[in-house]
Amino acid sequence: MSDGYIxxxxxxxxxxxxxxxxxxxxxxxxxxxxxxxxxxxSITLRYPDEEKxxxxxxxxxxxxxxxxxxxxxxxxxxxxxxxxxxxDCITVIPMEDSAGRGIADRVARVWEVNxxxxxxxxxxxxxCPTEALKLGREYELSCFSLSNAVMDKDRILIAGxxxxxDLEATGAEPKGWMKVSLDSIDYITPLDFKKGDRVPANYxxxxxxxxxxxxxxxxxxxxxxxxxxxxxx
Amino acid sequence: xPEMATILExxxxxxxxxxxxxxxxxxxxxxxxxxxxxxxxxxxxxGPFRVGPHGVLQPFADMMKLMFxxxxxxxxxxxxxxxxxxxxxxxxxLAAFAVVPFGNDITIPFLNEEVSLYIADMDVAILYxxxxxxxxxxxxxxxxxxxxxxxxxxxxxxxxxxxxxxELPMSLAAIGVVMITNSLSxxxxxxxxxGWHWNIIYxxxxxxxxxxxxxxxxxxxxxxxxxxxxxxxxxxxxxxxAMRFSFFMLTEYVAMVLASVLxxxxxxxxxxxxxxxxxxxxxxxxxxxxxxxxxWIRFTxxxxxxxxxxxxxxxxxxxxxxxxxxxxxFFLI
Amino acid sequence: xxxxxFFIFAVVAVGSAVAVVAFRNPVHSAISLMVCFFQVAxxxxxxxxxxxxxxxxxxxxxxxxxxxLFVVMVLDLGRASFDExxxxxRIWGIVVVLGLFAEVVYLTLKGEPSHxxxxxxxGAMMNNTEVMGTLLYTKYIYPFEIVSILxxxxxxxxxxxxxxxxxx
Ligand code: SF4
Ligand code: SF4
Numbered sequence: 001m002s003d004g005y006i007x008x009x010x011x012x013x014x015x016x017x018x019x020x021x022x023x024x025x026x027x028x029x030x031x032x033x034x035x036x037x038x039x040x041x042s043i044t045l046r047y048p049d050e051e052k053x054x055x056x057x058x059x060x061x062x063x064x065x066x067x068x069x070x071x072x073x074x075x076x077x078x079x080x081x082x083x084x085x086x087x088d089c090i091t092v093i094p095m096e097d098s099a100g101r102g103i104a105d106r107v108a109r110v111w112e113v114n115x116x117x118x119x120x121x122x123x124x125x126x127x128c129p130t131e132a133l134k135l136g137r138e139y140e141l142s143c144f145s146l147s148n149a150v151m152d153k154d155r156i157l158i159a160g161x162x163x164x165x166d167l168e169a170t171g172a173e174p175k176g177w178m179k180v181s182l183d184s185i186d187y188i189t190p191l192d193f194k195k196g197d198r199v200p201a202n203y204x205x206x207x208x209x210x211x212x213x214x215x216x217x218x219x220x221x222x223x224x225x226x227x228x229x230x231x232x233x
Numbered sequence: 234x235p236e237m238a239t240i241l242e243x244x245x246x247x248x249x250x251x252x253x254x255x256x257x258x259x260x261x262x263x264x265x266x267x268x269x270x271x272x273x274x275x276x277x278x279x280g281p282f283r284v285g286p287h288g289v290l291q292p293f294a295d296m297m298k299l300m301f302x303x304x305x306x307x308x309x310x311x312x313x314x315x316x317x318x319x320x321x322x323x324x325x326x327l328a329a330f331a332v333v334p335f336g337n338d339i340t341i342p343f344l345n346e347e348v349s350l351y352i353a354d355m356d357v358a359i360l361y362x363x364x365x366x367x368x369x370x371x372x373x374x375x376x377x378x379x380x381x382x383x384x385x386x387x388x389x390x391x392x393x394x395x396x397x398x399x400e401l402p403m404s405l406a407a408i409g410v411v412m413i414t415n416s417l418s419x420x421x422x423x424x425x426x427x428g429w430h431w432n433i434i435y436x437x438x439x440x441x442x443x444x445x446x447x448x449x450x451x452x453x454x455x456x457x458x459x460x461x462x463x464x465x466x467x468x469x470x471x472x473x474x475a476m477r478f479s480f481f482m483l484t485e486y487v488a489m490v491l492a493s494v495l496x497x498x499x500x501x502x503x504x505x506x507x508x509x510x511x512x513x514x515x516x517x518x519x520x521x522x523x524x525x526x527x528x529w530i531r532f533t534x535x536x537x538x539x540x541x542x543x544x545x546x547x548x549x550x551x552x553x554x555x556x557x558x559x560x561x562x563f564f565l566i
Numbered sequence: 567x568x569x570x571x572f573f574i575f576a577v578v579a580v581g582s583a584v585a586v587v588a589f590r591n592p593v594h595s596a597i598s599l600m601v602c603f604f605q606v607a608x609x610x611x612x613x614x615x616x617x618x619x620x621x622x623x624x625x626x627x628x629x630x631x632x633x634x635l636f637v638v639m640v641l642d643l644g645r646a647s648f649d650e651x652x653x654x655x656r657i658w659g660i661v662v663v664l665g666l667f668a669e670v671v672y673l674t675l676k677g678e679p680s681h682x683x684x685x686x687x688x689g690a691m692m693n694n695t696e697v698m699g700t701l702l703y704t705k706y707i708y709p710f711e712i713v714s715i716l717x718x719x720x721x722x723x724x725x726x727x728x729x730x731x732x733x734x
Pocket of ligand 1: 084086087117118121123125
């Protein structure tokens with residue numbers, strides 16, 4: 001092994017082997033290892049009864065469509081996401097709308113993603129020119145009916161924060177193409193979190209939050225309580 | 234008409250038998266919980282957590298489940314034998330506790346009566362325990378044979394060979410202790426170890442042989458070949474379900490307790506210990522440590538192969554135990 | 567009281583001994599034999615020798631019968647092996663049985679019948695093992711040693727047989 005990557009195991013002498021056998025050295029090593037694990041903290045959570053893992057920001061879960069700081073839809077219906085998707089699971093049908101619903105004169109009339117085919121690669125997110133599309137942190141995607149696995153715009157567009165701009169009245173300039181950083185969405189301090197709050201986009205994540213299991217008409221949800229979190233690892 | 238004292242004595246014996254049996258029957262409940270928790274924590278998991286705080290009620294849930302399950306008897310099984318096999322395996326381990334002493338004599342507060350903490354003190358207690366636990370293997374053999382299934386039969390055959398091979402070193406290791414204390418009665422053996430003269434000091438080799446052999450006798454990892462999941466599905470109890478299956482499980486746990494008890498009585502001074510705790514507490518503490526050790530080993534070691542098992546039994550443990558007897562004899566002379 | 571126990575054990579012992587021969591299934595016969603050994607062990611206790619009882623359990627029930635069962639289960643003896651003709655089997659069988667019966671009758675008539683030897687928990691009972699050991703190593707030392715040598719021979723013989731059958 002001249003490449004130096006493989007450490008050669010040191011040869012035991014016969015005497016050493018003999019003593020190792022007699023005093024059960026390997027056995028004791030094994031036992032102490034398992035004892036260490038026995039006393040260490042376990043890595044599993046009491047999900048879904050009491051705890052829930054809140055992933056980091058970079059996590060790629062269920063898609064969300066975002067809005068800008070005035071509450072306008074960021075999606076301009078350019079279909080780039082649909083084109084870039086390797087599994088062809090996004091359908092976008094654009095339409096004209098100059099009422100100020102979106103940031104441009106074009107919005108998506110239909111925006112659907114079929115989660116049964118999606119592999120959460122994130123290419124759609126990268127392709128989106130306005131950062132409207134983001135793979136969020138929702139990972140509980142099981143549902144009772146297959147048709148529920150097709151997420152449409154109503155279900156993934158985040159709720160508006162603020163009134164839609166009345167451009168005529170305020171005389172404000174539409175901003176056109178712009179990049180809205182997700183951090184511009186109101187920051188909420190952890191203490192303000194109530195049970196059942198949606199995990200905000202700018203929440204750091206990587207914590208283990210207290211949670212409760214809730215049954216709703218659509219299925220079962222584990223609702224995290226972000227005011228009670230524990231740092232994990 | 235017998236006198237009052239005789240009646241009282243008989244009543245006490247019956248009472249003791251009932252109490253010991255109740256304890257033994259309920260022991261698997263905490264033990265299964267312990268085993269699952271220890272398994273979980275060694276594997277960095279949490280283990281049962283949903284029934285009761287920290288899952289302590291899980292064994293009760295399991296018990297309910299086992300009680301309400303269908304009792305399936307295979308069509309081609311030897312039905313009578315299939316039915317009694319779990320009982321045959323259970324009775325000997327319970328019977329072995331008849332001669333196990335649990336502590337010093339205690340005085341009952343109101344009756345002012347000395348009560349010994351054993352059901353019987355036999356002259357041949359060790360021999361009796363070793364003999365009667367050897368009978369337990371019949372439950373496994375009959376269970377395996379009567380199921381009329383390949384895996385079960387193989388499990389039965391393996392367990393016969395294993396029991397025979399390991400009974401010898403186990404008994405011979407116990408002989409070392411008998412030679413030192415000059416008695417076959419467990420009470421005398423424990424009394425001879427008073428004041429830190431624990432036999433482990435004089436018989437370390439004997440203890441190792443005894444411990445390894447008892448691991449094999451109670452079918453625990455690394456010697457659990459009769460119920461090897463990897464090659465035999467579940468071995469001798471593969472066809473069993475519901476309460477009959479749970480009898481086998483109960484046997485296994487009680488046998489583990491018995492092995493711990495024997496190790497404590499023979500080598501670790503029984504209930505002897507510093508005086509600030511009652512003798513029975515010392516006894517329970519020591520036995521618990523051993524039970525933990527058994528579980529700890531289970532989740533540390535892999536299983537031996539069948540030929541390795543035989544090699545260890547016949548070529549290593551048996552000569553070593555004979556050697557141990559010889560050495561002990563020399564020292565005594 | 568003791569009489570009652572004696573009769574229970576004796577009846578079960580004889581019954582199971584008959585069952586050993588009567589059962590067609592070899593495993594069932596083996597079980598009956600085991601029950602029989604068990605009853606004999608119980609009778610030893612009635613005779614005030616717990617050591618013998620424990621040894622009976624240990625050796626016969628715990629080891630010999632297990633080996634029997636092992637062989638029976640592995641070989642799966644069919645009916646055919648029982649019908650294997652042995653030279654004048656029946657005649658020799660009858661002769662042996664009659665001889666044994668005569669011996670039993672003689673011993674019963676001439677011998678000293680076992681009688682009750684005192685309460686259970688007295689000194690003699692507790693020292694049973696000691697007494698036995700002393701006797702074995704003093705008075706009966708020669709029979710004891712001869713039996714040991716016989717067993718050793720059997721052991722060596724068994725090993726020699728298996729070595730040969732390997733064809734080496
Ligand atoms: S994450 Fe990948 S597979 Fe899923 S919709 Fe986006 S591009 Fe398609
Ligand atoms: S989500 Fe982005 S990429 Fe997709 S259609 Fe809308 S703006 Fe275009």
